[in-house]
Amino acid sequence: MRFASDLWRILRNDKGALVGGVIVLCYVLLAIFGPMFVQVSNDQDANNAYQAPSMAHPLGTDSLGQGVLSQIIVGARPIMIVGVLSAVVTIFVGVAVGLLSGYVGGLADSVIMRITDIFLTIPGLPLIIVLAAVIHTTNPFVLACVLSITAWAGLARAIRSQAMSLRSSDFVEAAKLQGVSLGNMVGRQLLPNVGPYVAIHFLLAITGAIYAEVGLFLLGIAPIAGTNWGIMINLAMAQGALYTTDSAFYLFSPMAAIVILQVAFVFFSRALDSVFNPRLRVQ
Template sequence: MRFLSDLWRILRHDKGALIGGAIVLIYCLAAVFGPMLVEVGTEQDASQAYLPPSLEHPLGTDSLGQGVLSQIIVGTRPIMIVGVLSAVITVFVGVAIGLLTGYVGGVADTLIMRVTDIFLTIPGLPLIIVLASVINTTNPVVLAFILSITAWAGLARAIRSQAMSLRSREFVEAAKLQGVSLGNMVGRQLLPNVGPYVAIHFLLAITGAIYASVGLFLLGIAPISGNNWGIMINLAMAQGALYTTDSAFYLFSPMAAIVILQVAFVFFSRALDSVFNPRLRVQ
């Protein structure tokens, strides 16, 4: 595919984007295969608590003597699943509403945009916290819906603006004369033209959802079960990581994992920008 060949060409010339893409790929592989290759033990050994980094435990151990690195690897899957699912929901709803309202216009556009404006004015984080507290679930699909409850609104308005500018283009007028159905018009005529913006927003939506989901577990709002980065930070702080150096690696290791992933997404998105906007390409 031309897209993949262009992307690879840009990655070869932009080392930062290449490194970012490689890191994102490593995280994805850890999410898929990590729990099958790495096991977090259930045995507790107080003599092994809070050990510094070593060959056996590269990131040290926690209060139970279990390896921090293995917990980070296993915890990658739930965080990535929630982030990707939330981004998919956000993009699907935002793009569908934006394209339909922007192309159809009229009363439907006015009414739906008023609803969209309401979601734009709702403080997203407090609403997410309240919903997560009430529902009290660790189901990734449910958490993804909670995190995307208001995230779609901004994208919908941006896509609507692009759809309104596209509906007067010649290729759209030609499709109208051919009697193209609404679904065909939106899916084949309009959607490809907003694809670049959607792709970049998808990556941003993943990073935002990851931050929010980690925050829910960090605050103890979502039930603490299994392994994920937010729970690790929560437990480390509960064990006094802010006041002693014993659990420092247990606290800062998941924080570093989050920051590295976010930075990697930013650098990799630069490559996508260059693919979709040739004037940005590194010569």
């Protein structure tokens, strides 16, 4: 309750963070409920191809005469699902590795950190492209794992540093004297103290995953199945969007949806920063 009250107070004082939070909430609701009320028709109407925005189609139509807005709404769910799943995998692996390495120390810490360093030095995007091309999956969880293949490493190093500073604290020493197990120590003693950093990193992980996911669909590496923003950009480019103004709305509408969401995440994360770090609060 204290967290919720602090967050609400900061959102009321920071209008940018409030707007960001409202936009993020709208996107979440759109991803959950949008496809229940809006569907992308399989009917083709060449006579209505590349129509300008109108009352019937507020964002115009594509080459098949289908409404762009309906595709934006339906395409939000797969993009958001993979983005959130990828962030969850990144957070889970990064926090688990970082806490374990920082608390245990010694040889285990050295081995874990050398492995982590390897993942830090691997170019993430080329590896994601290669894995996505080889696996060629439409499974959201598998795709999320591919997107987070190297993303956890930086978080693990940051969490390790915090765990190392916490392991000599009084409450950890007291827990040791009580014979607390390793899992209990990591999960109940150390994890709550790194929660603020993890919460902010979670939002950043979602934005990074969405960018990477859209990039895979744009390049045609991930299989095209259904409708999402990356596929829309891919099809618009294939239809010559860079060389004609006819498909401009079809190209720029999903791009605008992505940019708005990313900016909203950035502004909302500012509110979380202020909650966890009082010195950043807007007076």
